Amino acid sequence: MIGDGSRRYALRTMTGKNCDLKTISHNTMTGVINGSYEEVISCYRIIDCRYPYEYEGGHIKNAENIYTKNGIIEFLEDNCDVAKRQVLxxxxxxxSERGPRLCRFLRSKDRQRNNYPLLTFPEMYILEGGYKQFYQNHKELCEPVDYLPMLHKDHVDDIKRFRSKSKSWTAGEKKRIPFCLYS
Incomplete structure (x- = not known):
């Protein structure tokens, strides 16, 4: 069941690295983009949590670049009255790290702002393998058609700046070890 317990997840999920989050494959993502799920979801939004230089170096078409907790808070505030079945x-x-962390952060803030079990965004997923795997398999759905890794040699100063800032963004957080039940 989705986060508010109102219905089942619309997309086919798989076992991923983050057992506490629902994960979809790059093929399922392609189906979403190509309209294969129009009958079960009203709309979708792709949240690209990579740093701006990575995003500008190539991203999934129509993805939104949100890479900070403040960006997630603004996103939630701007979309607090979502009535249709929208998936993120x-x-x-x-x-494996930034996307899942911001997904969990959004869920936490969403819970704080709504009366349990209500959520603004009850249906959220993680893309297995991230942009790297998606790009390797579906270049035609990326713009520009390119892939710039986080540790690219031309962005050493950028990565230092973002990493130093990200330490302050995550200050006070406890290391999260997800509890998983396997049947």
Whole structure:
């Protein structure tokens, strides 16, 4: 069931690196973009959590670049009255750290602002393998058609700046070890 317990997840999920989050494959993402899920979801939004230089170096068509907690808070405030079945799909380069962290942060803020079990965004997913895997398999759905890794040699100063800022963005957070139940 989705986050507010009102219905089942619309997209086919898979086991991913983050067992506490619902994960979709790059093929499912392609189906979403190409309209294969129009009958079950009203709309979707792709949240690219990579740094701006990575995003500008190539991203999934129509993805939104939100890479800070403040950006997530603004996103939630700007979309607090969503009435239709809208799904969010988060990713970063590999969908192992930044995307899952901001997805969890949005859920936490969404819970704080709504009366339980209500949520503004009850249906959220992580893209397995992140942009790197998506780009390797679906270049035609990327713009520009390119892939710039986070650790690219031309962006050493950018990565230092973003990493130093990200330490202050995550100050006070406890290291999260997800609890997983396997049947």
């Amino acid at each position: 799909i988060f990713h970063c380069e590999f969908s």
